[in-house]
Amino acid sequence: MKKHLHDSLPPYLKVENEELWLTEDDRENLKISYRIKEVIFSQQSAFQHVMILDSYDFGRMLVLDGVVQTTSIDGHIYNEMISHIPLQLHPAAKKVLIIGGGDCGAAKEAAKYQQLEQIDMVEIDEVVVQSCKEHLPAVSGNLSDPRVRFIYTDGVAFVKERTKEYDVIIVDSSDPVGPAEALFSRDFYASIRQALKDDGLMVCQSQSPIFHLDILKQTHTNIRQLFPHAAVYTATVPTYPGGLWSFTIGSNIPLSLPESAAVPTDTKYVNEAVLKQCFQLPEFMRKAL
Helix, strand or coil, X not given: CHHHXXXXXXXXXXXXXXXXXXXXXXXXXXXXXXXXXXXXXXXXXXXXXXXXXXXXXXXXXXEECCEEEEECCXXXXXXXXHHHHHHHHCCCCCEEEEEECCCCHHHHHHCCCCCCCEEEEECCCHHHHHHHHHHCHHHHCCCCCCCEEEECCCHHHHHHCCCCCEEEEEEECCCCCHHHHHHHCHHHHHHHHHHEEEEEEEEEECCCCCCCHHHHHHHHHHHXXXXXXEEEEEEECCCCCCCEEEEXXXXXXXXXXXXXXXXXXXXXXXXXXHHHHCCCCCHHHHHHC
């Protein structure tokens, strides 16, 4: 690779001492650099710049507009937590909607539930889905479950046209910039409530409690005002700045974990103990919320 390191490198990558590096800018105050073995895939889609890179410590990773979205080493943590927690809380989900989630990881986890009849995955950028299915199998599992319907459109517009259709809605968005910005608005959460059945619930990722506490508080406030029941839970995802990551649930019915959880046996992170523990929040989060 050294011979052609300088040939038409995608933006966001640079060569230092004959080594390839991706440097991600987080909020202008923090730069995170990853040493890269190889550019597996690189393409400007209609919406963003999409790359699959092979890195030394994190394995293959999905990078959108220079920002790491998920990696082979820890993508399962995020994807298991955003899908298994709501699917354990809803006793009898049949129809699930995933908004975003182009890496297919959340859909792959949801597909482990045999009782689900339909998993609609609405992702605006088909290039993300196809590149992850082909080049990021550790995350996507090269998903090909017939219950999963891929719908390539704007999630905000899609959900506005739905009424009482879904048992569980998973909002698997990237950071609130660019195409994903609207996925953090109060109007969007109101559309989601309308698209849920009377006993339905939703979950969204709500950013780092350490670095983006304002986004978490705003998300929690919006959801608490729109839904009769709300809760926040956390997981540790090394790839994401700060490590500690938050998820916010809004539910039309009281939230209670089943007496004995039937977590799928092939998870790597989620188990019954994690299900119970993840809702125990650190003191600073408890006070903030």
